[in-house]
Amino acid sequence: MASGVKPRVKVPKSAAAGEAITIKTLISHNMESGQRKDSDGNIIPRSIINRFTCDFNGQNVIDITLEPAISTNPYFEFEALVPEAGEFKFTWYDDDGDVYEDAKPIAIA
Amino acid sequence: MKNTMLRTAVAAAALLSAPAFADEDANLVINDEIEITVRAAAPAHMENVDEIFSGWVFRSDETQAMQVDDFDNPGMIWVEAGAETFASVDGSEGKSCASCHNSPEDLAGVKAVYPKWNEAAGEVRTIQMQVNDCRENRMGAEPWKIDSGDMLNMEALLASVSRGVPVNVAIDGPVQSTWEQGKEIYYTRFGQLELSCANCHEDNYGNMIRADHLSQGQINGFPTYRLKNAKLNGVQGRFKGCVRDTRAEPFSAGSPEFIALELYVASRGNGLSVEGPSVRN
Numbered sequence: 001m002a003s004g005v006k007p008r009v010k011v012p013k014s015a016a017a018g019e020a021i022t023i024k025t026l027i028s029h030n031m032e033s034g035q036r037k038d039s040d041g042n043i044i045p046r047s048i049i050n051r052f053t054c055d056f057n058g059q060n061v062i063d064i065t066l067e068p069a070i071s072t073n074p075y076f077e078f079e080a081l082v083p084e085a086g087e088f089k090f091t092w093y094d095d096d097g098d099v100y101e102d103a104k105p106i107a108i109a
Numbered sequence: 110m111k112n113t114m115l116r117t118a119v120a121a122a123a124l125l126s127a128p129a130f131a132d133e134d135a136n137l138v139i140n141d142e143i144e145i146t147v148r149a150a151a152p153a154h155m156e157n158v159d160e161i162f163s164g165w166v167f168r169s170d171e172t173q174a175m176q177v178d179d180f181d182n183p184g185m186i187w188v189e190a191g192a193e194t195f196a197s198v199d200g201s202e203g204k205s206c207a208s209c210h211n212s213p214e215d216l217a218g219v220k221a222v223y224p225k226w227n228e229a230a231g232e233v234r235t236i237q238m239q240v241n242d243c244r245e246n247r248m249g250a251e252p253w254k255i256d257s258g259d260m261l262n263m264e265a266l267l268a269s270v271s272r273g274v275p276v277n278v279a280i281d282g283p284v285q286s287t288w289e290q291g292k293e294i295y296y297t298r299f300g301q302l303e304l305s306c307a308n309c310h311e312d313n314y315g316n317m318i319r320a321d322h323l324s325q326g327q328i329n330g331f332p333t334y335r336l337k338n339a340k341l342n343g344v345q346g347r348f349k350g351c352v353r354d355t356r357a358e359p360f361s362a363g364s365p366e367f368i369a370l371e372l373y374v375a376s377r378g379n380g381l382s383v384e385g386p387s388v389r390n
Contacts (some may be wrong), residue, residue: 004190006189024180026183042178047202071339072339073183073186073339075181075183099303
């Protein structure tokens with residue numbers, strides 16, 4: 001089911017030490033709820049991203065549980081404090097066991 | 110004929126008390142670089158309207174904001190998909206779009222002049238018909254259905270590289286009779302509700318029709334990502350929705366009637382920028 005899944009992340013290239021930056025993430029995913037039926041009346045099995053996490057230099061920034069009511073192509077926007085130069089690591093967990101990852105470095109200006 | 114200034118002022122005053130706020134004075138700049146003309150003087154052929162507005166003007170602040178940055182515009186997901194298709198080989202000739210056109214950016218400005226006359230075929234062509242002509246005759250590939258997923262992705266890609274270019278559809282010469290036919294359809298009342306396009310989009314833009322804030326029905330922003338169905342929507346599919354809502358039997362996408370109507374409605378937006386893929390509700 002995991003076709004056409006593509007994570008996207010937008011993080012500023014640099015920030016001042018201690019600055020709160022805005023991070024935007026988007027992953028293209030069907031987010032099949034498990035509530036719908038196909039044309040023959042059979043239930044289409046649930047297939048969603050069930051968890052999203054963001055870590056900065058090994059420290060957790062945000063950990064989100066996603067539920068079936070969340071619509072297709074889930075988008076998150078959140079703020080994070082940047083105490084030092086480092087790397088943001090993003091992870092999406094799919095119902096089918098797949099894990100999608102992306103990472104963005106950030107420098108201190 | 111009508112005092113548009115007065116009507117706009119009244120509509121704005123009514124909006125202050127309405128729940129669906131829209132910033133009608135806002136300007137649209139995408140990614141801090143592409144300036145979009147969202148209001149312009151009406152083209153000379155429009156007799157009843159002085160100023161034309163992109164549908165973006167009529168949307169709520171939140172919806173407007175989604176179009177300001179490509180990352181926030183969900184329609185760009187399908188533009189990316191279109192770019193992949195652009196570069197992939199299909200059909201018996203072993204060609205992709207890129208084999209002839211190099212990059213999508215080489216086709217910047219193309220979307221702005223469609224629908225237009227094709228001399229060799231002797232017909233008015235929408236950009237979707239032209240894409241299919243390439244697929245069939247140059248690539249030896251199966252044509253896509255009008256407003257199908259692949260087709261809308263490609264149209265969205267072609268629109269995205271033309272953003273900021275003013276719509277400039279020709280209405281004279283060989284296309285004139287088709288244009289007249291489109292105009293005829295625009296002003297013809299259809300369905301049990303006996304509504305023409307003009308009843309809503311010319312006489313009542315800016316007003317509410319139940320929960321919807323009526324726009325001028327401009328198509329410069331197509332293909333459009335609609336929040337209601339979370340996917341790209343084509344012009345002729347949208348026409349179908351409108352005609353259906355008048356409780357009439359709609360023409361089908363790709364029919365001569367809708368090709369004529371697309372030409373006419375596109376010409377009503379001459380002067381606005383190409384904006385697709387836009388975000389609407």
